Amino acid sequence: xxxxxxxxxxxxxxxxxxxxxxxxxxxxxxxxxxxxxxxxxxxxxxxxxxxxxxxxxxxxxxxxxxxxxxxxxxxxxxxxxxxxxxxxxxxxxxxxxxxxxxxxxxxxxxxxxxxxxxxxxxxxxxxxxxxxxxxxxxxxxxxxxxxxxxxxxxxxxxxxxxxxxxxxxxxxxxxxxxxxxxxxxxxxxxxxxxxxxxxxxxxxxxxxxxxxxxxxxxxxxxxxxxxxxxxxxxxxxxxxxxxxxxxxxxxxxxxxxxxxxxxxxxxxxxxxxxxxxxxxxxxxxxxxxxxxxxxxxxxxxxxxxxxxxxxxxxxxxxxxxxxxxxxxxxxxxxxxxxxxxxxxxxxxxxxxxxxxxxxxxxxxxxxx
Amino acid sequence: xxxxxxxxxxxxxxxxxxxxxxxxxxxxxxxxxxxxxxxxxxxxxxxxxxxxxxxxxxxxxxxxxxxxxxxxxxxxxxxxxxxxxxxxxxxxxxxxxxxxxxxxxxxxxxxxxxxxxxxxxxxxxxxxxxxxxxxxxxxxxxxxxxxxxxxxxxxxxxxxxxxxxxxxxxxxxxxxxxxxxxxxxxxxxxxxxxxxxxxxxxxxxxxxxxxxxxxxxxxxxxxxxxxxxxxxxxxxxxxxxxxxxxxxxxxxxxxxxxxxxxxxxxxxxxxxxxxxxxxxxxxxxxxxxxxxxxxxxxxxxxxxxxxxxxxxxxxxxxxxxxxxxxxxxxxxxxxxxxxxxxxxxxxxxxxxxxxxxxxxxxxxxxxx
Ligand SMILES: Cc1ncc(COP(=O)(O)O)c(C=O)c1O
Ligand SMILES: Cc1ncc(COP(=O)(O)O)c(C=O)c1O
Numbered sequence: 001x002x003x004x005x006x007x008x009x010x011x012x013x014x015x016x017x018x019x020x021x022x023x024x025x026x027x028x029x030x031x032x033x034x035x036x037x038x039x040x041x042x043x044x045x046x047x048x049x050x051x052x053x054x055x056x057x058x059x060x061x062x063x064x065x066x067x068x069x070x071x072x073x074x075x076x077x078x079x080x081x082x083x084x085x086x087x088x089x090x091x092x093x094x095x096x097x098x099x100x101x102x103x104x105x106x107x108x109x110x111x112x113x114x115x116x117x118x119x120x121x122x123x124x125x126x127x128x129x130x131x132x133x134x135x136x137x138x139x140x141x142x143x144x145x146x147x148x149x150x151x152x153x154x155x156x157x158x159x160x161x162x163x164x165x166x167x168x169x170x171x172x173x174x175x176x177x178x179x180x181x182x183x184x185x186x187x188x189x190x191x192x193x194x195x196x197x198x199x200x201x202x203x204x205x206x207x208x209x210x211x212x213x214x215x216x217x218x219x220x221x222x223x224x225x226x227x228x229x230x231x232x233x234x235x236x237x238x239x240x241x242x243x244x245x246x247x248x249x250x251x252x253x254x255x256x257x258x259x260x261x262x263x264x265x266x267x268x269x270x271x272x273x274x275x276x277x278x279x280x281x282x283x284x285x286x287x288x289x290x291x292x293x294x295x296x297x298x299x300x301x302x303x304x305x306x307x308x309x310x311x312x313x314x315x316x317x318x319x320x321x322x323x324x325x326x327x328x329x330x331x332x333x334x335x336x337x338x339x340x341x342x343x344x345x346x347x348x349x350x351x352x353x354x355x356x357x358x359x360x361x362x363x364x365x366x367x368x
Numbered sequence: 369x370x371x372x373x374x375x376x377x378x379x380x381x382x383x384x385x386x387x388x389x390x391x392x393x394x395x396x397x398x399x400x401x402x403x404x405x406x407x408x409x410x411x412x413x414x415x416x417x418x419x420x421x422x423x424x425x426x427x428x429x430x431x432x433x434x435x436x437x438x439x440x441x442x443x444x445x446x447x448x449x450x451x452x453x454x455x456x457x458x459x460x461x462x463x464x465x466x467x468x469x470x471x472x473x474x475x476x477x478x479x480x481x482x483x484x485x486x487x488x489x490x491x492x493x494x495x496x497x498x499x500x501x502x503x504x505x506x507x508x509x510x511x512x513x514x515x516x517x518x519x520x521x522x523x524x525x526x527x528x529x530x531x532x533x534x535x536x537x538x539x540x541x542x543x544x545x546x547x548x549x550x551x552x553x554x555x556x557x558x559x560x561x562x563x564x565x566x567x568x569x570x571x572x573x574x575x576x577x578x579x580x581x582x583x584x585x586x587x588x589x590x591x592x593x594x595x596x597x598x599x600x601x602x603x604x605x606x607x608x609x610x611x612x613x614x615x616x617x618x619x620x621x622x623x624x625x626x627x628x629x630x631x632x633x634x635x636x637x638x639x640x641x642x643x644x645x646x647x648x649x650x651x652x653x654x655x656x657x658x659x660x661x662x663x664x665x666x667x668x669x670x671x672x673x674x675x676x677x678x679x680x681x682x683x684x685x686x687x688x689x690x691x692x693x694x695x696x697x698x699x700x701x702x703x704x705x706x707x708x709x710x711x712x713x714x715x716x717x718x719x720x721x722x723x724x725x726x727x728x729x730x731x732x733x734x735x736x
């Protein structure tokens with residue numbers, strides 16, 4: 001582990017031009033530097049370094065191309081009104097990454113060290129955090145298997161990297177309800193599978209359902225893989241429903257991704273003393289509640305969109321309008337509070353914010 | 369499609385030294401050249417070329433690293449006693465690749481063209497087919513998504529490649545029964561998932577069960593993901609059982625890979641008028657058959673091992689010896705016939721063999 005401690009820095013000679021805040025596209029432009037560290041059985045994780053963002057040299061036989069051993073995370077850095085950079089619950093992402101690593105037979109990372117490396121990188125790239133309202137710097141930590149070997153077995157070599165991409169506001173004109181379709185044929189994962197892990201294969205498996213969905217469907221709502229009966233989650237969000245005054249979200253069951261936003265939503269609701277239940281929720285129960293006029297709100301929760309109200313749910317030919325297609329009161333309050341905390345506009349009573357200090361990179365600049 | 373027709377050739381200046389036939393390790397050494405072709409929405413599949421085997425340059429944001437959109441195939445080139453190179457049912461592999469492509473939202477390849485390219489490549493690399501008994505040249509066609517973009521959506525750019533690796537005999541001292549454990553916790557895939565496709569995520573998902581299996585377990589036997597009751601397949605083989613004089617193999621159900629060897633085994637058994645059933649087979653039925661002394665043989669079937677007799681099946685604490693741990697008569701006959709046909713030692717009444725002509729590469733050499 002000690003080898004990890006020193007982060008070598010190799011700064012680029014000239015900085016790229018940054019996109020204007022109103023031209024930002026999700027995940028297409030990348031900051032000047034990235035963090036990289038390598039793993040080998042002999043050395044463990046080693047050679048931690050911040051280097052210019054540049055292409056990788058990969059053998060055609062690199063295991064990640066063939067056997068999909070990869071994990072990733074997604075979080076954001078935000079700028080406060082005072083111009084300070086901050087992160088939202090980043091330790092949860094590195095903890096989840098190790099959970100994913102375990103499922104995929106990838107060696108664990110030192111979570112505290114990864115956070116330290118991330119803070120250095122973001123401090124160095126602070127200029128890349130866009131300033132306009134709702135914009136942020138998207139952070140993508142990921143691990144890929146790099147051993148040049150075609151046998152089906154855990155790789156003995158890996159690369160851990162963190163890349164950064166400035167992203168625009170998810171909703172151009174404020175928060176807007178979306179249309180979601182319940183998927184009856186394709187399955188994302190099943191208990192005993194990889195659903196709890198953030199690994200590439202889950203997302204590859206999900207593409208076909210989206211392709212098959214009708215026009216105007218923003219994302220699909222997955223049912224459990226065993227009985228195709230219980231609600232799991234949306235493409236890249238966990239999901240919440242307000243039924244008869246109570247908020248309900250599917251309980252973590254081994255196949256649902258444990259979202260950081262999901263956890264924050266539950267904590268906020270409890271803080272506000274709004275009843276919230278984590279339990280099994282079948283699509284039939286949801287349909288019934290809608291028929292009886294008791295389905296009052298529905299929304300997704302995830303890092304990208306924060307809170308995404310669901311205005312219509314499509315299921316087996318039924319088109320269920322929810323809250324007249326409008327954003328509900330709880331969704332709005334959650335969105336405002338979460339973004340308020342993330343952007344440092346309201347105080348954070350939960351200890352969720354991790355500030356980036358100028359000193360996180362000053363030591364590092366001195367070593368160059 | 370027309371753009372595919374011309375295959376550009378860039379030969380390497382000097383050839384690598386080949387490993388000795390008795391030093392071959394699976395999937396670690398690669399032939400001098402590889403086949404590559406690119407895909408873009410604007411051009412379709414284009415720039416087909418045979419080039420020196422060399423590393424790829426990949427953006428850190430390449431979609432394959434994040435969202436696992438990849439497919440692959442596995443087959444072999446064999447040398448006959450006359451010194452001719454030949455393939456075994458390669459058209460089935462490219463057909464299956466397109467089936468995988470469809471599930472993973474990857475654009476289809478021209479199967480006939482891919483086969484033509486493969487024949488050219490193998491003809492050019494004929495010297496890389498090892499000569500010792502049971503050795504062959506392993507062929508790995510694969511497709512990876514290459515668009516530098518972090519959005520969850522089908523990539524708009526891909527690379528199709530074929531790489532070649534000389535491999536030793538699977539069984540050093542002839543065909544040898546292995547020990548297999550029934551997996552009760554982890555699941556490889558489920559109906560509606562990606563089990564029918566040869567995609568990286570399935571193999572990444574499978575590693576954990578192998579890691580958790582007891583000493584001496586060669587591979588795990590997967591049960592269906594819904595009820596964890598019905599037998600599906602082994603790690604990289606389909607599976608057959610002889611019960612009370614009849615051969616049984618799980619029917620293709622949407623989550624089992626449709627093996628080329630599986631299909632060939634079924635055809636051979638029918639040809640020999642040995643009764644063979646493709647149907648649902650529960651682990652309880654199998655256990656019952658064993659208790660009644662009716663489980664006469666068990667074996668896996670796949671390209672790597674051809675036929676792999678199963679000498680012991682471990683399930684929930686039971687250790688079931690099969691055929692006293694010896695290779696059964698049917699397994700032996702299938703192994704001898706399949707390898708006999710593949711290596712050109714016995715005639716092929718089924719039209720399974722595709723010879724590689726010297727001319728497959730002569731035209732190509734002329735164009736250099
Ligand atoms: C499948 C899936 N579920 C849920 C989420 C929400 O998780 P988080 O709130 O940590 O972003 C994501 C996105 O990260 C996801 O990909
Ligand atoms: C999961 C799986 N099942 C079955 C097989 C056997 O297929 P084939 O006979 O085409 O090699 C393989 C190997 O390719 C495999 O990976």
